[in-house]
Amino acid sequence: MMSNTAMKTISTATAAAAFILAATASVQQAHAFRTTMPSTHTTNLRSSSFKTTNIRTLQSASTTTALFDNKDTETTPETAKFDEYLENKQLYEATQHLRSSKIEINRERWNAIFDIIEEVTEQAEENAINVRKEEEIPLLSQTRMEMTDMYSALKTNDHLQLFGAIQYPSWPAAGGRTLEPSLLERITGLSMKSLTPKQSNTLLYAGGVLAILEGLISLYLGFDFNTIVFLTVVLAVADRSLLNGAVQETVAKALSPGAQTKITRHEAGHFLCAYLLGCPVEGYVLSSWGALQDNRFGSRGVSAGTSFFDPGLSDQIASNKIKRSSIDRYSVIVMAGIAAEAVHYGQADGGAGDEMALIQFLLQMNGGQPMQTAPWNDLTIRNQARWGALQAVLIIREYKECYDALLDAMERGGTLGDCIYAIEKAGRDHNKLPLQKPLGMIIENSIGGDWTTVIPDQVHDEEATNGANKAAQQQPPAKKFDTEESLEELAGFKKKMEDRLKDIEKELQRFD
Numbered sequence: 001m002m003s004n005t006a007m008k009t010i011s012t013a014t015a016a017a018a019f020i021l022a023a024t025a026s027v028q029q030a031h032a033f034r035t036t037m038p039s040t041h042t043t044n045l046r047s048s049s050f051k052t053t054n055i056r057t058l059q060s061a062s063t064t065t066a067l068f069d070n071k072d073t074e075t076t077p078e079t080a081k082f083d084e085y086l087e088n089k090q091l092y093e094a095t096q097h098l099r100s101s102k103i104e105i106n107r108e109r110w111n112a113i114f115d116i117i118e119e120v121t122e123q124a125e126e127n128a129i130n131v132r133k134e135e136e137i138p139l140l141s142q143t144r145m146e147m148t149d150m151y152s153a154l155k156t157n158d159h160l161q162l163f164g165a166i167q168y169p170s171w172p173a174a175g176g177r178t179l180e181p182s183l184l185e186r187i188t189g190l191s192m193k194s195l196t197p198k199q200s201n202t203l204l205y206a207g208g209v210l211a212i213l214e215g216l217i218s219l220y221l222g223f224d225f226n227t228i229v230f231l232t233v234v235l236a237v238a239d240r241s242l243l244n245g246a247v248q249e250t251v252a253k254a255l256s257p258g259a260q261t262k263i264t265r266h267e268a269g270h271f272l273c274a275y276l277l278g279c280p281v282e283g284y285v286l287s288s289w290g291a292l293q294d295n296r297f298g299s300r301g302v303s304a305g306t307s308f309f310d311p312g313l314s315d316q317i318a319s320n321k322i323k324r325s326s327i328d329r330y331s332v333i334v335m336a337g338i339a340a341e342a343v344h345y346g347q348a349d350g351g352a353g354d355e356m357a358l359i360q361f362l363l364q365m366n367g368g369q370p371m372q373t374a375p376w377n378d379l380t381i382r383n384q385a386r387w388g389a390l391q392a393v394l395i396i397r398e399y400k401e402c403y404d405a406l407l408d409a410m411e412r413g414g415t416l417g418d419c420i421y422a423i424e425k426a427g428r429d430h431n432k433l434p435l436q437k438p439l440g441m442i443i444e445n446s447i448g449g450d451w452t453t454v455i456p457d458q459v460h461d462e463e464a465t466n467g468a469n470k471a472a473q474q475q476p477p478a479k480k481f482d483t484e485e486s487l488e489e490l491a492g493f494k495k496k497m498e499d500r501l502k503d504i505e506k507e508l509q510r511f512d
Contacts, residue, residue: 067104067105067106067107067110067159068424068425068428073104073106074104078097078101078102078103079103079104081097081101082094082097082098082101082103082109083109083112085097086109086112086113086116087112089116089119089120091116091117091120091143091146091147091150092146092149094113094116094150095146095149095150095153098150098153098154098157099153099156103157105154105157105159107421110159110417110421111415111417111418113150113154113417114415114416114417114420115415115416115417117147117150117280117282117283117416118282118283118415118416120143120146120147121143121144121147121282121283121296121307121309122282122283122294122295122296123295144280144282144309144311145311147280147282147309148280148309148311151163151280159424160420160424161424161427161428161433161434162275162276162399162402162423162424162427162432162434163275163276163278164276164277164278164434165276165399165432165433165434165435166276166277166278166395166434166435167278167434167435168325168328168329169325170435170436170437170438171328171391171438172391172394172395172398172435172438172439172440173187173387173390173391173394173438173439173440173441173442173451174438174440174441174442174455175438175440175441175442175443175444176441176442176443176444176449177383177387177442177444178383178442178444178449179383179386179387179390179442179449180448180449181386182448183442183448183449183450183451184386184389184390186451187390187394187440187451188390188393188394190342190343190346190393192386193347194342194346194347194348195338195339195342195348195386195389196348197338197348197349197350197351197352197354197355198347198348198349260286260287261411262341262345262349262350263286263287263303263304263350264286264407264410264411265340265341265344265345265407266304266337266338266340266341266350266351267284267286267304267305267306267337267410268340268403268406268407268410269336269337269338269339269340269341269392269396269403270306270333270336270337270340271284271306271308271406271410271419272336272395272396272399272402272403272406272423273332273333273336273392273395273396274306274308274333274336275308275420275423276395276399276402277329277332277333279308279309279310279329279333280308280309281306281307281308281416281419281420282296282307282308282309282416283296283306283307283416284304284305284306284307284410284416284419285297285304285305286304286410287303287304288302288303290304291303291304291305302353310326310329312326313326313329313330322365327361327362327365327384328387328388328391330358330361331358331384331385331387331388331391332388332391332392332395333392334354334355334357334358334361334388335351335354335358335385335388335389335391335392336392336395336396337350337351337354338350338351338354338355338389338392339389339392339393339396340392340396340403342389342393343393343396343397355385358381358384358385358388359381362376362380362381362384363376363381394439394440398435398439399427399432401426401427401429401430401432402422402423402426402427402430402432404426405422405423405425405426406419406422406423406426408422409421409422437455438455439453440452440453440455441453441454441455
C-alpha cells in the first residue's frame with residue numbers, strides 16, 4: 001500500500017496534469033472552419049463565408065464527357081495554351097482562356113486547376129500574421145477573386161453542376177422562420193440533445209493517466225515531483241504555442257480511435273454545404289499537424305478546418321448592409337458540421353466552436369445595441385441556430401451520395417480537386433440535380449408550428465412563401481387558375497340563380 005506522501009504526490013500530479021490537458025480540450029474540440037472576407041466587423045469569427053454565384057443556363061455537357069468518363073482528350077493549340085497557363089500557375093489567364101476557348105477538361109487539368117487554387121490561396125499575403133494580426137478573417141484579395149472567377153467559369157461550362165446547387169429562396173425548408181425544438185425534432189427525427197455538442201472526456205482521461213505516471217515516476221525513481229510537474233507544464237505550453245497542440249491531439253486520438261473519423265465527417269459537412277451553397281472552397285485540414293503546415297490555419301490553434309470564400313458577404317460587411325439571405329447561408333454552413341455528426345452518430349461531439357462563431361457573428365449584427373432591445377438576442381440566436389441545423393440536415397440527407405463520396409475522398413487524404421470531383425461524379429452517377437424547389441415548408445401557428453411537403457407551384461421569394469404558409473393554416477394550397485373551367489362554373493352558377501329567382505317569383509305570385 002502506498003504511503004500518504006505518495007498518495008498526495010499522485011493526487012497533486014493528477015490535478016496538475018489534468019488541468020494542463022483539459023485547458024486545451026476546448027481548442028481540440030472546436031473544429032474551426034474558416035471565413036474569408038474583410039476584417040471589418042469580423043473579429044474572431046471561425047466560420048466560412050459564401051458567395052452565391054450567378055448561374056446561367058447550362059450549356060451542353062460535351063466538354064465534360066472526357067472528364068467524368070475518363071476518356072483521352074485531343075491536344076489543340078487552345079488546350080496547349082491553357083496547359084501552359086496552368087503550368088505557370090497563372091490562374092487569371094487560365095480562367096480567361098477557359099471562358100473564350102473551347103477547352104476539354106480532363107482529370108489532369110482538373111487536378112491542376114484545384115492544386116493551383118489550394119496553393120495560391122494558402123500562400124496569399126493576407127494570410128500572414130503581421131497583416132491579419134489577431135483577426136480570424138483574412139482580407140479580401142485579388143488571389144481569392146481570381147479563384148472565385150475560376151469556379152464561375154467551370155460552372156458556366158457545366159463542369160461544376162452542383163456548385164451553387166441550392167440558391168435563395170429555395171432553401172430545403174421554406175416557409176416560416178420560427179422553429180421550435182419540438183418541430184425541429186419532428187422534421188429531422190433528431191433530438192435537440194443530439195444537435196448539441198457535448199464535451200469529450202478523452203483529454204481529461206489522458207490527463208489522469210499522465211498524472212498517475214508522473215506520480216509513479218516521482219515515487220519509484222526518485223525524481224523530484226515539482227520538477228516533473230514543471231517540465232509537464234513547459235512541454236504542454238510549448239506544444240500548444242509551437243506545435244498547435246499536435247502532440248496532445250495525437251495522444252487524444254490514440255486513446256479514442258474513432259475521433260479522427262468524427263472529425264472528418266464534421267468537416268465533410270462544412271465542405272459539402274459550402275460547395276452546394278455556392279462558396280468557392282480553398283482547402284481543408286483534418287489534424288493539428290495539417291493546420292500547422294497551412295498558413296490559412298497555422299496560427300488559429302485549431303485541430304481541423306475547411307476554408308472557403310464569400311465575396312458577396314464581404315461586400316455586404318464592408319457596406320454595413322448585410323442581407324438576411326447571407327446571414328441564413330452563414331448559419332447553415334456553421335451548423336453543417338454538427339448536423340453531419342448528428343445524422344450519422346445520433347450525437348454531435350464537435351462543434352462548440354462553430355456555435356460560438358455563429359453567436360459572435362449574430363451579436364455583431366446588433367451594432368452595439370443592448371441585448372434587451374437588439375434584434376439578435378438569446379431567443380432569436382437560438383432559433384437561428386436551430387433553423388441552420390435543420391437546413392444542413394436536410395441538405396446532407398438530400399445529397400447523401402455526394403456526401404458519402406466526399407467523405408471517402410477526405411478519408412483517403414484527397415486533394416481539393418479529388419474532393420470536388422467526388423461530389424460532382426456522385427451527383428452525375430445518382431442523378432442529383434440543383435434543388436428546384438423546397439423539400440418542405442414550415443407553417444407557423446399557435447401550437448409550435450407544423451411541417452408540410454406540399455409546396456406551391458411557384459415560390460418567388462421568402463415573403464410570398466410566408467404568406468402562403470399563413471393561408472395554409474386554414475386551407476389547402478390554391479388550385480391553379482383555369483379560364484375555361486372558371487367560365488363553366490360561372491355559367492352553372494348563373495343558371496342556378498336564374499332558376500332560384502323563378503322559384504321566388506312563383507312563390508310571390510301565389511301570395512298575390
